[in-house]
Amino acid sequence: MTGRFITIDGPGGVGKSTILQAVTDLLATDAIPVLATREPSDGALGKMARYGTDEYHGMSMACLIAADRYQHVDHEVRPALARGHVVVCDRYIASSLVLQVMDGVPRDVVWELNRHADMPDLAVIVNARVDVITGRLQRRGAHSRYEREPGGTERECASYYEAARFLMAAGVRVLQLDSSTADVENLASVIVAAIKTPWKGQA
Secondary structure, eight states: OOOEEEEEEOOTTSOHHHHHHHHHHHHHHTTOOEEEEESSOSSHHHHHHHTOTTTOOHHHHHHHHHHHHHHHIIIIIHHHHHTTOEEEEESOHHHHHHHHHHTTOOHHHHHHHHTTSOOOSEEEEEEOOHHHHHHHHHHHOOOSHHHHSTTHHHHHHHHHHHHHHHHHHTTOOEEEEEOSSOOHHHHHHHHHHHHHSOOTTOO
């Protein structure tokens, strides 16, 4: 199996990181080389974005996220794909189409900033009922101002459905899942099965 680029996006508190870990564990069990990564990245630009959500807003945050993305793809994602790894990334363009738009940047501007980045072979978008996510956030605490905003979770959930439709219209293969009641292992199995399914002429 050639290198493939998989992204996992969804509202804060939906369980992305847990699902990503389960996916990478299943791939490793099958002896498939895998690289787990995330955005914002762990590079200098990524750290500015990750820990600067209270400082950077609107276009400045959108540009910072996009700059980190291009560097992340150049320095980490493409080299791993060239080695034949499956790269699984926690957050990618779908998150920009949601969070930066919620931050007041027009969607067409967000898309223009990011459309030259490598598109994923499979964009997984995980959603859940608003009450389920709200309960999870209350238990673990908010990680950013996006999660602290009143009504933010409801807006995020709705916006990820819109982002999925937008990416599909742009030709991206999208897999939509609901984690409201589904078991993490089952969700991970569905994702791994999709990763192993040939597409775009790949074997």
